[in-house]
Amino acid sequence: MHDGASTQAFAPPLLGEPYLLTPGPLTTSAEVKQAMLRDWGSWDADFRAMTVELRRGLLALTGDRRGDYDCVPMQGSGSFCVEAMLGSFVPKDGKVLVLANGAYGLRAAETMRYIGRPYTLIDKGDYLPPRGEEVAAALDADPGITHVLAIHCETSSGILNPVAEIAAVVESKGRKLLIDSMSAFGAIRLDVNEIAFEAMVSSANKCIEGVPGFGFVIARKDALKAAEGNSHSLSLDVHAQWATMEKTGQWRYTPPTHVVAAFLQALRMHTAEGGVAGRGARYIRNRDVMVAGMRELGFETLLSDTWLSPIIVTFFCPADPNFVFSRFYEQMKQKGFIIYPGKLTVVESFRVGCIGRMDEHVMRKVVEAARQSLAEMKVASAAPPADAIAERAKLAA
Incomplete structure (x- = not known):
């Protein structure tokens, strides 16, 4: 402790x-629960300030000192955010190598099938992580692969995957890495100065110890700009959400105001515990x-x-x-x-x-x-x- x-x-x-x-x-803590007892106006300046605090606080956990990345909160559960990331950052003519060793990697592959984007799969089963040499071989064999999706912690088995090893290979092969850090971000280091990634997603109700209701995408700003027009979905368009927040400070559609208030309290407690x-x-x-x-x-x-x-x-x-x-x-x-x-x-x-x-x-x-x-x-x-x-x-x- x-x-x-x-x-x-x-x-x-x-x-x-x-x-x-x-x-x-x-x-969750009593303090996090207590934070949900007040109502907030979603367009009000006070709530817009809360959104700014949320985005800055999460970016601070990534070690981004150059300002290359930005944070985009998205309504919905973690799976909503994974689909938003895949549909927004993978162009319609792109192809994803999905690294699976459990249910959540396989769900990402199923998401790719649903949204109609090309993908290929390395499925390691329940016991073992995908390794760098396997990723390298797959990328060498298929020049059409533009992105690699890695699960940071596969919670169906509890495997902590070697994301740094995978990231190094993906970067060396000139491809782009997407990370599902749903259950790891906030407790396991994911520093942009050490691990090169295009975008990652996590959720309010995981290691920050908030409550369910939104997730967030942390992505390179150049990737956010390039994502315009990619999305298959109106509500899951990360670029559109980002552009609206940058212009107005507001969420595009009704935000989970009480959940945001609870998350800010959780984030302050996270900082007090030592980050x-x-x-x-x-x-x-x-x-x-x-x-x-x-x-x-x-x-x-x-x-x-x-x-x-x-x-x-x-x-x-x-x-x-x-x-x-x-x-x-x-x-x-x-x-x-x-x-x-x-x-x-x-x-x-x-x-x-x-x-x-x-x-x-x-x-x-x-x-x-x-x-x-x-x-x-x-x-x-x-x-x-x-x-x-x-x-x-x-x-x-």
Whole structure:
């Protein structure tokens, strides 16, 4: 925990709410909730000033000292923003190499299919990240590829992908990188001076610890200018949103005013905690304490430590016939913790998030709740099925 964080900051959620051990929406602070209790006029000067503060605050997290980038908030969920990025920055005659190792990379490929833009796919399955040499080979084999899409943290498995490695290859091949940093931005460093990207997207309800309602695109200004006329969608046109904000200071269509107010409070708390480094350090500690405790209970992580992210961790479901995930979920919920179902294609699993307004003391309580739940279900062993381990070994080889 950062030295400036107070005990009160990690008080239990209000009104007996359970902790959300998910990759967002997540547990928010009382201060963030409080910020939503006032109404704001979407055209009013006070709200326009809030939009300016929001954009500047997010840009500050990227290390952009030359003013090459700008921030464009967009209404909707994270998937809205991914589609907005793909539809706005990839020209109609462009082609995207989608790097997938889970549900969100595959969703990006599906988005490309929906919007009718050419793409090709590297699908690594559930266990492994795409690597630089694979990207280089794909780009050499297909000169028509103009853009590469990388997922920063693939939350269906919890893999933290090697974005810096991928970015270096994409730049060396003269192509443009788009990053889905939905679940990582704000806790894992993404500095424009170290990683060259055309545009990236994230969301209010992830590592900044706001609430759902908008996402944001951070992109090169020259890319924003070049995006005019690319979009397949009226409401998801990033260039049009940017041009309107630059001219009037307003969102094109009704903004989520209460969500913006909450996000600004979350952003101030993020700064007070030590920014990206401070937030990331707390999440790493959350992960390390929780993973160590779950392993002591006999659970096994899907991934090796090399690829474990501090965002969310996937565990194999136990082989014990008394273990039923739906019952385990309810037992954990009764004890104050909402966990996340698995999203893997090969084996049964579940996920435990490390992000949100909680610290290592809460994670120890998570482990104790899991221990009690196993006992109540009469699960003798939390060890996974042997065939799941064998499948992992085979795919990871």
